[in-house]
Amino acid sequence: MLTFLSRMAGVFDIDLETEDVSDPEDDSCELTVIEPDCVPTEEVELTSESVNRDSERVGPDCFELLTVLGKGAYGKVFQVRKVQGPQTGKIFAMKVLKKAKIVCNAKDTAHTRAEREILEKVRHPFIVDLLYAFQTGGKLYLILECLSGGELFMQLEKEGIFMEDTACFYLGEITMALGHLHSNGIIYRDLKPENIMLCQQGHIKLTDFGLSKESIHDGSITHTFCGTIEYMAPEILTRLGHNRAVDWWSLGALMHDMLTGSPPFTAENRKKTIDKILKCKVNLPPYLTIDARDLIKKLLKKNPAQRIGSGKGDAADIQKHPFFRHISWEELLNKNVEPPYKPQLHSEEDTSQFDTRFTRQTPVDSPDDTTLSHSAELAFAGFSFVAPSVLESLKEGFSFEPRSRHVRRHNSSPRTPVSPLKFSPAGPFKSSLDGEPDLFSPTSPPAAPPPVPQENGAASQPIKTPSRNKKKKIHRR
Incomplete structure (x- = not known):
């Protein structure tokens, strides 16, 4: 029980944004409130209902399950x-x-909490x-915005490889994120x-922060062996x-991967892939432009x-590259x-961009009667969160199961790096506000660039690229 005064002799401003960096011994302070005689008082019991009257209480019953979007080792993702x-x-x-x-596993617990905290902060x-x-x-x-465009993986699988202007758009948004x-x-x-999703307008969103790490500023390093081998940097592999x-x-x-059809270092097994990443030089096809080749080599x-972006400039150094x-x-x-x-979506509930192996399943959030120890429950203290603003209706999904990628090929050389109506030598990308026709619409595909003569005078032939399975992330404990 707590007594509240109906009249107060003073008003106090409290700065909730200021981080307390004072010495513990200085934490105490004296606060004097002058109470006039015979002031009527009211007794109020402090409960979650009386304190949080204006906050939204959210639970599973607030959401209707519509479709399964993905399944993983620790659970599922639903459209709701x-x-x-x-x-x-x-x-x-x-x-x-x-x-x-x-x-x-303690690391799994830590990564789960980190994902939740990063998503709240960023x-x-x-993203x-x-x-x-x-x-x-x-x-x-975790209730996330709905990214109905599906994975960039699916779009890359359909196209085989991207033209350089297409890759430039996606890489630019990813660099900023x-x-x-x-x-x-x-x-x-x-x-x-x-892990790169498309919203319903076609812009990218980074998802799945389960392997992300906080508090890595200039000079800080970490040692966790995690990621997806084909995209893993040498310094992670060497630990x-x-x-x-x-x-x-x-x-x-x-x-x-976007410009050639596969990551730069691949092999028939994990050990050989790691050996290539650590020892081999990257081989680039001759059809790439000078700027594309230069940026890939520097990355x-x-x-x-020596890697571009590793200095204090970080992303800004990459953004300045001629590519x-x-x-x-x-x-x-x-x-x-x-x-x-x-x-091409017909409604907010359209899941056509997701794998039918999942979307055809009956959406059921199975009951879980598992009882955790008190110490285990403490690991998830403070997990609940309600976003401070109303956000757009988009969608996020994930899948850990391997998925094969068909042979990726194209019908002509991608030598031409830009589409004439999308770029001009004196200016940036055409804005969508300019009213230009959508050259990339499935109903009106861009015209194929002319074949590029080779050194022997013959026109270039279609390039076949190897298929690869959808890669699993790994997290070495």
Whole structure:
């Protein structure tokens, strides 16, 4: 019970934003309130209901399950509709994790908490937004914006390889997202096509922060062996310590994948792939432009100190590279640049961009009666969260299961790096506000560039690229 005064003799301003860095011995202070005689008082019991009257209480019953979007070792991702409270009727993605499986390993527990904290902290146009987080006795729930365009992996699989202007658009948005994370002391560590989602307008969003690491600023290093082998930097593989430069290596591997059909170093097994990453030079096809070749080589420097982006400039150094010379970074950040591909969606609930192995399953959030110890429950204290603002209706999904990629090929040489109507020598990307036709629409594909003469005078032939399985992330304990 607590007594509240109906009249106060003073008003006190409290700065909730200021971090307390004072010495513990100085924490005490004296506060005097002058209370006039015979002031009527009222007794009020402090309960969660009386203190949190204006805060939204969110739980599994606030959401209707619509479709399964993905399944993993620790749980599932569903497309859901909110059926109670604010934002009723909105479509979200609900990531459900089983506590009992997570608490078996201290690192898994730490990474789960880190993902939740990073998603709360970070707000950026090209990073998935967290709307709510809550828990039950046996499960953790993350409610994320709905990214209905699916994985960039799927689009890359359909196209085989990207033209350089298409790759430039996606790589530009990814670079800005990584730069924002780095400015907040966060390294991503799992950049790959499967973790890059497309919103319904076609812009990218980084998702899945389960392997991200906080508090990595200038001079800081970490040693966890984690990521996806084909995109993993040499310094992670050697376990000598790594920092944010690992994300720029992964960007180089991703750029190579976009423009050639596969990551730069692949082999029939994990050991041989690692050997190639550590020992072999990157081989680039002759059809790549000089700027593309130069950027890939600078991103894939095995010595992180020599890698572009590893200095204090971080993302800014990469943005200055000639490969991005046509980009207006301000326009790109404001989403005023028309994406090269816009998902063909019929409604907010359209899941056509996701794997039918999952979407055909009956969406069921199975009951979990697991009882955790008190110490295990403490690991998830403070997990609940409600976003401070109403966000766009988009979607996030994930999948850990391997998925084969068909042979990726194209019908002509991708030598021409830019589309004439999308670029001009004197200016940046055409803004979507300019009213230019959508050259990348599935109904009106861009004209194929003419074959490029080779040294022997013959026209170039279609390039066949090897298929590869969808890569699994690894996390070495």
